[in-house]
Amino acid sequence: MAVTTTTPSTAGKTSLTTSASTPGWARWANRHRKWLFASPAMVFVAVLIIFPVAWTLYLSLTNAEGSVRAESEFVGFANYLDVLSDTERFWPAVLRTVVFTGGVLAAEIVLGMAIALLLWRPFKGEKWVRVAILLPLVATPVAVGMMWRLIFDPNIGMANRVLGWVGLGPWPWLAGEHSALPTTMLIDVWQWTPMIVLILLAGLTSLSDEPQEAALIDGASAWQRFRHVTLPLLMPTLVVAVLLRGIDALKTFDILYATKGKGGGSFHEVETLNVYAYGLSFDYNEYGVSSTVLIIFFLIIIGSMWAVTSRRKDAA
Template sequence: MAFVVLLIAFPVGWTLYLSFTDASGSVRAPSEFIGFENYFDVLTDTERFWPAVGRTVFFTGGALIVEMALGMAIALLLWRPFRGEKWVRIAILLPLVATPVAVGMMWRLIFEPNIGFANQALKWLGLPAQPWLSGQNTALPTLIFVDIWQWTPMVVLILLAGLTALSDEPDEAARVDGASAWQRFWYVTFPLIMPTFITAILLRGIDALKTFDILYATKGKGGGSFHEVETLNVYAYGLSFDYNKYGESSTVLILFFLMIIGCIWLLTARKKKGSN
């Protein structure tokens, strides 16, 4: 436990220290303590920081809502035994096998405006081609789709494990009483699986909040020419490794860390309330 605490406490503590300095240029360059100046500069930055916050929330919320709904639907379909279920489960889990960078590069080729398969399919259907990843308004929704494609299987696994652990008696009793399939799900199954559902939201939500590899692999530095997919992770990375502004970058990371801690606290409190 002491090792784990040290492993977490040291990088967080060092990042916190850097956020109060003007560290820049080089990690070995001398720096001065400037107090909360970096925090003031970042929190008043309406050009890059707050738009990045908005994109982070939009990306996380959009991906999480669809992944939870789709994951629950697929888990319910796989809950009962059926012929060929083993192969269906393997097929659903295949997106988890590839690394996020490989997935990003694959979908970058698929969504290529001129020769990509996505626009070729639209042409076959008589529909106009779309900019997909190259458009300012379509890049982030397209990457949300890519995230949904890769990480919905993770939600399916968690929810399916929760469904499998449930007793059949409540559902059978509701069925005998004449409840419909929707009523049995909404009033019986869903309340029983609520702790597992919140756990899935917690795990997937945190993971979606800190998504970086897919965004960087598809759009590169700054989240694109117009920062169209620049989330807080991409923004902090650019400050550190493109501009060498370590103090300002550390400030962004500390604020982001506090946001994640707040989300964890809210979801954990909701889970405890649901369990009671």
């Protein structure tokens, strides 16, 4: 029986012949198959993002109010001029948003870094400690807000009772005009610091031990090893943590609304841009103005993302 052998040159000619006989659209699809397979999901996500943003942008250019189906007139940038000139509600809300985001982010990064460094090296009972630290992430923000609202209640709350045990007077906590915002920041730090711990701990465990050992041999102290070895190596991970948590903190709504209700309190003491836009939409039905606030807020978030992403590229 004759045996047919195929030499490399023959196989190459056969492959070329097959390729040449394949229709052009099939060759194009084969070259771009990764994009073709991903395109349905990409289109779906793009539609989910583009349509709400485009609709909100359209509403921001109208005087829509009462109902989104009611007739409205095109007013151009009149809403933007009114919002940007509002020094009673809009700009104070912007300031509170910046203070809230910057404050909780700074506290969570510092505390998260400290806790992650403590959990970096193995120790007895570390699994139980990690579980205890991650417990705040289990509850929803609304439940957390309601729980702390009871704890900080000026009459029956445990917080003032503990202060009384140590001889300190009652503190207004959420009831005070100037203490409400710091108190809500404390609640946010309590719940979301574990998220920073998870991210930074993952980054720390991926670092090589060789730079640490070399610095230790050279006589570097613990602070010097952290400042000149650990922190620079951890910087890309730290930037990611700042990006994720910073954008999430900018959009905080659940805790603020659960603890202070409509308008961020009687004196709007915790009214951030999210709470302000929500009130305009669902309390006053001013959809045109609220859409304007949301578009401005959206631009602030995009600008923040761009700034942190640029910093991440520099760190990398």
